[in-house]
Amino acid sequence: MNSEKRLVIYYSNSGYTKKLAKEISRNLNCDIEEIKTPVSYAGFFGYQRALLQAIFKRVPKIKKLKHNPADYDLVIVGGPVWGGAVSGPIRSFLAEYRDNLKDVAFFLTQGGQYGRGKVFEQMEQVSGKNPMAYLAVTDKELSNGVFRERILYFLSELQEQTPTMVSKRVPKQTRQTASTRLSTRPT
C-alpha cells in the first residue's frame, strides 16, 4: 500500500465526515480534499434541499477540485447519508469523476446504523466501481472515539488488497459487493 498514491475526498456538512476523513488521511499519511458546493446545506432550508436532492438523486454542482483524482492509484471517497441515500455532493463527485478513478474505497457517516448497504450500492452504481473496502461510522462512534478502531479495520482491509498495486493483483470480479461484504463484517 505504501507505494501507492492515495487521496481522501470527502464532503461534510456538519463536520462528522470531516473528522473521519482527516483521521483516515492522517493514518495513511496521504492527500486529502474537501468537496465544496456553491449552495449551502445549512439551516432549515439547507436541510430540506439536502434531503430532496438525495431522495430524488439530483446531481448538484460542486466546485472544481485542487487535486486531480486521475493522478492517484486509490481514491477514498466519503460523505454523510442523507434521507437513506448518498448525499448530493458525493453523487456529483462520483458521476463527474467516474472515468478518472482507478481503485476506490468508500466511507459513510450517519446518525443511525441502517441503510448503509443501500447507500454503498448507490455509490457503486454511480461510480461504476467495485470498492476495495467500506467503512460506515455513526455519529455516536465519532463522538465516543470508537471510530478509530473502525478505521484500523478498514485500513487492514485495504492493506490486504493493496500490498503494492491491488488492481494488478486482484481481479475486479472476485471482489465482494457492498451487500456481501457488509453482511460478513462488523457494523
Ligand SMILES: Cc1cc2nc3c(=O)[nH]c(=O)nc-3n(C[C@H](O)[C@H](O)[C@H](O)COP(=O)(O)O)c2cc1C
Ligand atoms: C438532510 C439530512 C438527512 C439525513 N438522513 C439520514 C438518514 O437517512 N440516516 C441516517 O442514519 N442519518 C441521516 N442523517 C444524519 C447524517 O448522515 C449524519 O449526522 C452525518 O454524520 C453528517 O455528516 P456531516 O457532519 O459530515 O455532514 C441526515 C442528515 C441530514 C442533514
